[in-house]
Amino acid sequence: MNEGWMSRALSLGGRGALAVVLAVVALVPVLCSTFFTSQVGLTSLSLGIVAVSLTFLSGYGGMVSLAQTALFGVAGLITAKLTVDAGWNGWVAALVGVLAATAVGVLFGAISSGSVGIYFLVITLAFAEITYFFFAAVPTFGAHEGINQAKPPAPLGDPVLHPSAMYYFMLVVSVLVFLGLRYVSRTAFGLALQGVRDDPVRMAALGYNVRLHRTLGFALAAPVAGIAGVLSTWSNTRISAGSISLAVAILVLTAAVIGGLNKLAGAWVGAFVYTICDTYMRGWTDRFATYLGVVFLVIVLVSPGGIVGVLTSAGTWLRRRVGAGDVPGAGTSGRPGPLAEPATPVPVTGGQSA
DSSP: OHHHHHHHHHHHHHHHHHHHHHHHHHTHHHHSOHHIIIIIIHHHHHHHHHHHHHHHHHHHHOOOOSOHHHHHHHHHHHHHIIIIISOOOHHHHHHHHHHHHHHHHHHHHHHHTTOOHHHHHHHHHHHHHHHHHHHHHOGGGTTTTOEEOOOOOGGGOOTTTSOHHHHHHHHHHHHHHHHHHHHHHHSHHHHHHHHHHHOHHHHHHTTOOHHHHHHHHHHHHHHHHHHHHHHHHHHHTEEOGGGGSHHHHHHHHHHHHHHOTTOTTHHHHHHHHHHHHHHHTGGGOTTHHHHHHHHHHHHHHHOTTHHHHHHHHHHHHHHHHHHTTSSTTOOTTOSOOOOOOOOOOOTTOOSOOO
């Protein structure tokens, strides 16, 4: 009886903690300064959206892609070009940018979906570099100087001086992206994609087109990265080739791994942790990148599930410990917990992605 009450208390406590976190996130413009909302809030949300496109591909498709920043840049640069130089309506320009990123994503997916593991990683890295050097060399898109004054539509206000409207818009988009990807992962296609991730040979024997499923998975993640590119362009009021360099591609992967490559919510957690460290700790030491690399290595070795994976494991362990006395004769191990999601392979390994 006492153990059952404790188990329910833990469950309610976890939900309460989640509710508090969500409330704080929703009240950031009210509780925090304009600087924090603009530099940390907006950056975390846009970085989280592009990171979740990688998390979706990795966690549900077994594809660790470094090409998401390329799609990010395609959407952002096209949107900036159409709004600043051509004078298009911001919403229409954003739609065209996201559609262009989706088309490029389908092409990238069709080419890279025939490979797995380290080969897939290298191919997508090549796509990211090709896109970077293309935009860096083409004066139409500002080359290295980029495109400035790419302001968001009027209803979103000034993202620098008055970022509240932009913050809430990006927060709503983040929630919709999360719910959309979570829904897709539970559809017949999403379950088949997970089957392809776990055992492509068996899925092919059952009649599934493995390459087509991987391509479609890439096509679903592409507009998400494109949306992040548009939002980042609006929140920074500019974008350049440097915004999609190899360093940024590694940054996105770092954020996704820190949060958890097999949990959608981990993308925003990792993005927030990285942005906080980058904003407030970089000035403390000239070895910031080294320390970040050490943290990255520790997470990969100790907890491939990232921060969210650690929290989930801790909650599961507590529930098992508390619930051990609910069943007569139960041992110290307690009831068997729910099946865990398959861990995402460390992206630096070769061979078949799990």
